[in-house]
Amino acid sequence: MDYIIIVAGGKGMRMGADIPKQFLLLGGRPILMRTMEQFYNYSADLQLIVVLPKAQQHHWKQLCNDYNFTIPHCIVDGGQTRFDSCKHGLAAIPAGESGVVGIHDGVRPFVTPDLIDRCFTAAREHAAALPALLPHDSLCHVGQNGEARHVPREQYRLAQTPQVFDIALLRRAYQQPFQDHFTDDASVVEALGEPITLVEGTRENIKITTPFDLKVAETLL
Secondary structure, eight states, X not given: OOEEEEEOOXXXXXXXXXXXXXXXEETTEEHHHHHHHHHHHHOTTSEEEEEEOHHHHHHHHHXXXXXXXXXXXXXXXXXXXXXXXXXXXXXXXXXXXXXXXXXXXXXXXXXXXHHHHHHHXXXXXXXXXXXXXOOSSOEEEEOTTSOEEEEOGGXXXXXXXXXXXXXXHHHHHTTSOOOTTOOSHHHXXXXXXXXXXXXXXXXTOOOOOSHHHHHHHHHHO
């Protein structure tokens, strides 16, 4: 069986909003609902696990009632860090379950069923996959003395989600202690020495974290 863990533990500090960014309205509906709908459109059989801080869960249930949101999903308590939240989501998958599991940002509502399919297909074949983009801007590396040196952008990619993995592999990866360079799930798996297969991402698969991002999202919608 295949799963998707949607991590939605943001507080919206960079957004400057009174409510968590995943609950902000986009086209009249909460962002998190739009994100979940994309995965349901990909496959109604995909098991959805939503990771939310315990303090936000009552509000979420009220939103589901207000917007008549009926997509089946399991709610799991969030942790202090993204690492902890992903670990909690992974623990909600029954022991011994085989298949693949994706992890996706709750505030990336423009992920398409086609991109989801390509990520899950790649993970079934290679055990670990993520969507990524070639950067358009020039890149430079800043050394300890503050001097900047340009680096060839062709050697770099911008990582997105969903990042999809063999369930057993991801469980093994999350048995490791946390390290500062664990910025996403792929970095946790890489620490085991496992390769990650890249899938071409999409420009519209933006992560909404600032007021500017929300304006872009409204335009895309």
